[in-house]
Amino acid sequence: MNYFRTMLLLAAMTALFMVVGYAIGGTGGMTIAFLFAVATNAFAYWNSDKMVLRMHNAEPVTRASAPELHEMVARLAKQAGLPMPKVYIIREPQPNAFATGRNPENAAVAATTGILQLLGPDELEGVIAHELAHVRNRDILTMTVAATVAGAISMLAQFGFFFGGARDRDNGMGALGMILAVLFAPLAAALIQMTISRTREYSADRLGAEISGKPLALASALRKISSTAQRIVMPSAERNPASAPLFIVNPLSGQRMDNLFSTHPNVENRIRALEAMAGASGRGPGSGRGGNPGLDAGIPTRPSPIPVVRRR
Structure with a gap:
C-alpha cells in the first residue's frame, strides 16, 4: 500500500509539472514541460547518488581506513539481504546520516563525523539499519525523483513569473490561472515531496529495527540526534x-x-x-539482541563511539 501511495504522489507531482507548463505555454508548454520532466528524471536516475554525495563533500572509506564502521555496514547489509553498499564519511559536526543510490546494487551509506562521535555502537547500528531499510525499500530513488521534479517545478514557475504565459488560444487557463499556478505550484510540489518523505521514514524505522533487532537502540539514537542537531547547523544541507x-x-x-x-x-x-x-515483540529492557542492557532500559550509558577515519 505504501508503494502504491508513493506512485500516486509521484504521478500527482508529474501532473502538477504539466499543469504549470500548460499555464505558461499552453499545450506546447505542457509538452515541453513533460519532456523536460522525463529528461530530469532520467538524469536523476543515473546520477542522483553522485550528486548528493558531492553536495555534502562525502569522502569514501574502506575496510582499511574505517574498519569498525565498514564491518558494521557489511554485517547489517548481510542481515538485510543486501549487497555491500559503498560507505562514506561527511566531515560535519551535526550528527546525521543518509543513504543514496538508484538500486541496492548501486547504493551508498553516508554518516557524519558528528554521528560517529555521538552514538554508541548499538545506536549507530540502528541508524545504519534504518538507512539500509531505505535501500531495501528503494525509497532513495523515489525521494530523489520527487526532489528533482519539485526543483524543476519551482524553476518553471519562476520562469513563468518573469516571462508570463502564452498569449495564444491554446492557453485555456487564462492570466489568472497562470498566476495561481505560478504562485501555488511550488508549494504544492513541496507538500507532495514532504508527504512522500514522511511516509517512508516510519517504514524505514520499522524495517531498520527488524534488521538490527534493536528498536529501542534506534529510538535512543533518534532522540540523541534530534536534540543535538537542533544546536548544530549543517552548512552543506542549508545550501x-x-x-x-x-x-x-x-x-x-x-x-x-x-x-x-x-x-x-x-x-x-x-x-x-x-x-x-x-x-509488541517482547524486546523489553536488556532484550536487544546483543544490545546494551542499560541503553535498552533507557538508562544513560557512556557511548563507545566509532573512531573517525583520519584524512590520508
Whole structure:
C-alpha cells in the first residue's frame, strides 16, 4: 500500500509539472514541460547518488581506513539481504546520516563525523539499519525523483513569473490561472515531496529495527540526534535543502515541527512507534539482541563511539 501511495504522489507531482507548463505555454508548454520532466528524471536516475554525495563533500572509506564502521555496514547489509553498499564519511559536526543510490546494487551509506562521535555502537547500528531499510525499500530513488521534479517545478514557475504565459488560444487557463499556478505550484510540489518523505521514514524505522533487532537502540539514537542537531547547523544541507528528506533526521534549521512544512515526522512520534514495536515483540529492557542492557532500559550509558577515519 505504501508503494502504491508513493506512485500516486509521484504521478500527482508529474501532473502538477504539466499543469504549470500548460499555464505558461499552453499545450506546447505542457509538452515541453513533460519532456523536460522525463529528461530530469532520467538524469536523476543515473546520477542522483553522485550528486548528493558531492553536495555534502562525502569522502569514501574502506575496510582499511574505517574498519569498525565498514564491518558494521557489511554485517547489517548481510542481515538485510543486501549487497555491500559503498560507505562514506561527511566531515560535519551535526550528527546525521543518509543513504543514496538508484538500486541496492548501486547504493551508498553516508554518516557524519558528528554521528560517529555521538552514538554508541548499538545506536549507530540502528541508524545504519534504518538507512539500509531505505535501500531495501528503494525509497532513495523515489525521494530523489520527487526532489528533482519539485526543483524543476519551482524553476518553471519562476520562469513563468518573469516571462508570463502564452498569449495564444491554446492557453485555456487564462492570466489568472497562470498566476495561481505560478504562485501555488511550488508549494504544492513541496507538500507532495514532504508527504512522500514522511511516509517512508516510519517504514524505514520499522524495517531498520527488524534488521538490527534493536528498536529501542534506534529510538535512543533518534532522540540523541534530534536534540543535538537542533544546536548544530549543517552548512552543506542549508545550501542544498532539496536533499534534506534523505537524512534520518531533518538537517535544516527551524524545521522541527510535525506539520505540513516538515520534511520528517516528529521524532517523538517515531520514538513512540519504535517503543510500541519493542513492547509488541517482547524486546523489553536488556532484550536487544546483543544490545546494551542499560541503553535498552533507557538508562544513560557512556557511548563507545566509532573512531573517525583520519584524512590520508
